Amino acid sequence: xxxxxxxxxxxxxxxxxxxxxxxxxxxxxxxxxxxxxxxxxxxxxxxxxxxxxxxxxxxxxxxxxxxxxxxxxxxxxxxxxxxxxxxxxxxxxxxxxxxxxxxxxxxxxxxxxxxxxxxxxxxxxxxxxxxxxxxxxxxxxxxxxxxxxxxxxxxxxxxx
Numbered sequence: 001x002x003x004x005x006x007x008x009x010x011x012x013x014x015x016x017x018x019x020x021x022x023x024x025x026x027x028x029x030x031x032x033x034x035x036x037x038x039x040x041x042x043x044x045x046x047x048x049x050x051x052x053x054x055x056x057x058x059x060x061x062x063x064x065x066x067x068x069x070x071x072x073x074x075x076x077x078x079x080x081x082x083x084x085x086x087x088x089x090x091x092x093x094x095x096x097x098x099x100x101x102x103x104x105x106x107x108x109x110x111x112x113x114x115x116x117x118x119x120x121x122x123x124x125x126x127x128x129x130x131x132x133x134x135x136x137x138x139x140x141x142x143x144x145x146x147x148x149x150x151x152x153x154x155x156x157x158x159x160x
Contacts, residue, residue: 049084104145105153
């Protein structure tokens, strides 16, 4: 006999947040620890959070960037940002129906300078971005672009 028990998520979350450590561990084992973690946009507020999410020690990352130009460091940072926000998702390049998104920025302004986030773009047949730098949703692309605008600026403007 293979019976399935369905429990509303809000009830499981309520039980978890009221529980003491041993019961929390039991619930994490039953439903998976990700069930009880905040959404990715809530977990990541800084690049340090990106490193933590990806299991990278900050000092190790900094050492790996020694001797690199600003845009090269920014490229490494963008790769880590995309990896963290995608939570294991990788694009299926054989599926043209699957959306692939990246942040879109306006370069310049009426005064002749500036760099600002301007939403997202869905990837189509002509790619304007490295394929491994896309996000699984437009919401994540826009959020990451806004949150890490300065890193994207260093990456896209090829500052040395």
